[in-house]
Amino acid sequence: MPLSLLDDVRKLTPEIRALAPQIERDREVPPHLIGRLTDLGVFRLAAPRAAGGLEAGPSDLVDVCEELGAADGSVGWCAMIGAATGMALGRLPQDTAADLLTDPRFLIAGVAAPMGRAVPVDGGFRVTGRWPFASACRHATWLVGGVIVAPGDVRLAVMAAGELTIHDTWDVAGLRGTGSHDIEAVDVFVPGDRIFSLAAAPVQGGALYTFPPLGLLALGIGAVALGIARAAINDFAELARSKRNPVTGEAIAAKPSVRTAVAEAEALRGAGWAYLKGEVATTGTDPDRRARLRLAVLTATRNAAQAVDLVYRAAGGSAVYAASPLQRHFRDVHVATQHAMVGTDVLETAGAVLLGESVSTARL
Structure with a gap:
């Protein structure tokens, strides 16, 4: 970079x-x-x-x-x-x-979940499907959709964005600006060189492509959540210095509960950041390594949400107004925690791997 x-x-x-x-x-x-x-x-x-x-x-x-x-x-x-x-x-x-990549406006987005079907034809596949949660789809030049080619054969198809229909479905509590609408393909032709499997070895030989692919896709969830937490802590600190106790006239920053909240929030955020960055720096694609990486992403996301909760509560009634960025941070971070990549089943799978139990690691 x-x-x-x-x-x-x-x-x-x-x-x-x-x-x-x-x-x-x-x-x-x-x-x-x-x-x-x-x-x-x-x-x-x-x-x-x-x-x-x-x-x-x-x-x-x-x-x-x-x-x-x-x-x-x-x-x-x-x-x-x-x-x-x-x-x-x-x-x-x-x-x-x-x-x-020849398009200077290049932006690829999409959904990995196999909610489409790909029928083999001469030179490629015919793809039909509908995928929800397609963030940034209105800005994309290319859209990816997970497809089933045959039982047990799951791949990803790269389609020109203009060939898909966007259904305006993203009316939600938080992360409202992501435009994560449904995308739909109806009998879209995809050349054979634009369909691939995450289970197959990467074509490119760089170190980036030996990183666990689902782990790479999940990393940003924890990172964005930690960024939201950092913004919430900073915005709360600004509020705490300016908001006055109506009885004493002191800034609420003088309250022990406020000081404790911001300290605990910063500790949670910092711990999540250190854990995430530490696991990202460790190489390997074996199940144990992948489990630890995904556990770090999940922990970073949950720590971020807990940090935001602490400062949101400490802000009192001031945080509920639409003009307060704290209410937006609260809603945004809690939508991030709902992503399937940081769901409870990932936590359970990681735990099973760390215990040496026999379990499918396909989602790691």
């Missing part, structure tokens, strides 16, 4: 924070902001260098997603989806990947 990219992302933070109310109201990140992120290379972070991507390391991906999550949860989420899904190009032939 170019050394300047994270600094350039940080420079966007004031603009993104100012746009947060509009992003929530419109249920979409403004196209001009997506364009800024595109120009910086955010959506090429996990695409192969040989084909025109940045092929950054997983730790770099975490840094960028956390920073953008702190600026705005929805922006961080869309960046996470677009950046991480770029790893799909590492499993396509190099010429195919390079062709997809």
Whole structure:
């Protein structure tokens, strides 16, 4: 990753924070902001260098997603989806990947869940299906959908975004600006070089593509959640210094309960960050390594939610107003915890692996 990219992302933070109310109201990140992120290379972070991507390391991906999550949860989420899904190009032939990346507006998004069917035909497949939770789909140039080719044969199809229908379904409590609508394909032809399996060895040989693929896709969830928690703690600290006790006239920052809340919140956030970054830095694809990585992602996400809860409660009635960013952070982080990648079944599977129990690790 170019050394300047994270600094350039940080420079966007004031603009993104100012746009947060509009992003929530419109249920979409403004196209001009997506364009800024595109120009910086955010959506090429996990695409192969040989084909025109940045092929950054997983730790770099975490840094960028956390920073953008702190600026705005929805922006961080869309960046996470677009950046991480770029790893799909590492499993396509190099010429195919390079062709997809020729578009300067390149942004690939989609849904890995196998909710479509792919019928083999000459030269490729005919794909039909409907996938919910397709974050950033309105901005994507390419959309991925999980498909079943035959019983036990699950693959991912890369389709031109213009060939799919977007159904406006994303009217939700939090992360409203992610535009995570349903996408639908009806008998869309997908050439054979644009369909692949996560279970197969990657075509590209870089270290990024030996990282557990589902782990790579999950990383950004924890990173964005931790960014939201950082923003919530900072916003609460600002409130605590300015909000006055109506009886004593003192800033509420003087209250022991407020001090305790912000300290505990920062400890939870910091522990989640250290755990996540530490596991990302450890290599390996064996079940134990994958279980520990996913456990770190899940813990980071849950720690972030607990941190936000602490400062939200400590803020009292001030936090419930629409003008308060704390209520938005509260809603955003709790939508992040609902993602299947950080669900209780992942925790149970990780525990079974750590105990040496016989269990399917396909979702790790």
